[in-house]
Amino acid sequence: xxxxxxxxxxxxxxxxxxxxxxxxxxxxxxxxxxxxxxxxxxxxxxxxxxxxxxxxxxxxxxxxxxxxxxxxxxxxxxxxxxxxxxxxxxxxxxxxxxxxxxxxxxxxxxxxxxxxxxxxxxxxxxxxxxxxxxxxxxxxxxxxxxxxxxxxxxxxxxxxxxxxxxxxxxxxxxxxxxxxxxxxxxxxxxxxxxxxxxxxxxxxxxxxxxxxxxxxxxxxxxxxxxxxxxxxxxxxxxxxxxxxxxxxxxxxxxxxxxxxxxxxxxxxxxxxxxxxxxxxxxxxxxxxxx
Numbered sequence: 001x002x003x004x005x006x007x008x009x010x011x012x013x014x015x016x017x018x019x020x021x022x023x024x025x026x027x028x029x030x031x032x033x034x035x036x037x038x039x040x041x042x043x044x045x046x047x048x049x050x051x052x053x054x055x056x057x058x059x060x061x062x063x064x065x066x067x068x069x070x071x072x073x074x075x076x077x078x079x080x081x082x083x084x085x086x087x088x089x090x091x092x093x094x095x096x097x098x099x100x101x102x103x104x105x106x107x108x109x110x111x112x113x114x115x116x117x118x119x120x121x122x123x124x125x126x127x128x129x130x131x132x133x134x135x136x137x138x139x140x141x142x143x144x145x146x147x148x149x150x151x152x153x154x155x156x157x158x159x160x161x162x163x164x165x166x167x168x169x170x171x172x173x174x175x176x177x178x179x180x181x182x183x184x185x186x187x188x189x190x191x192x193x194x195x196x197x198x199x200x201x202x203x204x205x206x207x208x209x210x211x212x213x214x215x216x217x218x219x220x221x222x223x224x225x226x227x228x229x230x231x232x233x234x235x236x237x238x239x240x241x242x243x244x245x246x247x248x249x250x251x252x253x254x255x256x257x258x259x260x261x262x263x264x265x266x267x268x269x270x271x272x273x274x275x276x277x278x279x280x281x282x283x284x285x286x287x288x289x290x
Contacts (some may be wrong), residue, residue, distance in 0.1 A: 085099050088184050088186075090184075093183050093243055096189065096239065100239075101240060104237055104240050107237065108237055108241055111137075111148050111149050115146055115147070115148055117139050117146055117148065119244075120241070121140065121245055122141065122245075122249060123139065124137065124138065124139050124140070124241065124242075124249065124250055124251075125138040125139075125140070125145065125250070125251040125252070125287075126218070126238070126250070126251070126252045127255070127285065127288050128253065129255050129257055129258045130156060130160060130171060130255070131160070131256060131258070132257065132258055133153040134151070134153060134258075135153055135218075135228065135230065136150050137149045137150070137151065137238075137241075145287045145288060147288070147289075151230060151238070153228055153229065154221075154222040154229045154231040154234075155221075156171055156228060156229070157169045157171065157227075158170035158171050160256040160257070160267070161266075161270050162174065162270075162271075162277060163212065163213050163216075164204075164209060164212065164213075165212060165213060166211040166214070168213070169225055170213075171216070171226055171228060171254065172195045172196075172200070172216055172226075172254060173254050173255065173277060174197065174199060174200065174254060174280070175251065175252070175280060175281065175284055176193040176194050176195055176251075176252040177197075177247070177248075177252065178191045178194075178218075178242055178247045178250045178252060179193065179194040180192045180247070181242060181243060181247070182217070182219075185220070187217070187219035187221040187227075187229065187235075188219065188220030188235055189220055189235045189239045190219035190235070191217060191218045191235075191238065191242055192216070192217050193216045193217065199277065200212055203271065213226065218230060218235070218252070219235060220234075220235035228254075251284075253284050258290070259281070259282050259285045260290050264279075264281060264282055265278070
């Protein structure tokens, strides 16, 4: 801490201390609102400590009003940052990072710290299971894959089985990469997958399917037409994590269900190559303990 910061923090601390010692009706505390804009965490801790050492009646009178004011100021600051957030259609990935990183990234860091992993990770994998409506986050460190967190899939369309053509509303099954991040999605934020990949294109050609589909995303909101809808809270975390990790270091595996429940088997009415696809998924899932 430099000298200026020390002086500022000391001044803030004594302003709060005096307010507690001379506490009058809680309404008077509103006069201190301007000071709360610049509170740092250590100052707020000192403030709560003073309250805890004060008499119970003072604690009750001062704590709740000041906490409410502190929260209100924080909300006002967040609203202010929205004012500088570009409108949809003109946002960049950097805009999204600046807007959400201050309050989303600390959550992500805690997920990694809680399982003893470094953040940001070098490699991550998203393992989605249709039947379970679940997406697991895994991270690789020192050659070992570790489970980090599970996300609920809010909405998914179609049924078990691979995507075959444009408009069939099927979520693809297979092993994919994230090809781009879309900060201007009508589903809040989105991550585009590289469907159709080489495997999908190969069997589409063999079967004469010229329109296997495209534009498959992992996105926010709770609506889906062939995509994985994660809700806004989850996609903010996944979007920021993808940017920090780097798109080249992300793998996405979409399985019809959890392979732990047993061997993946194709239905009789599905293409012959579906069983080949399921063997590939099972092999990839082994590094996730399946």
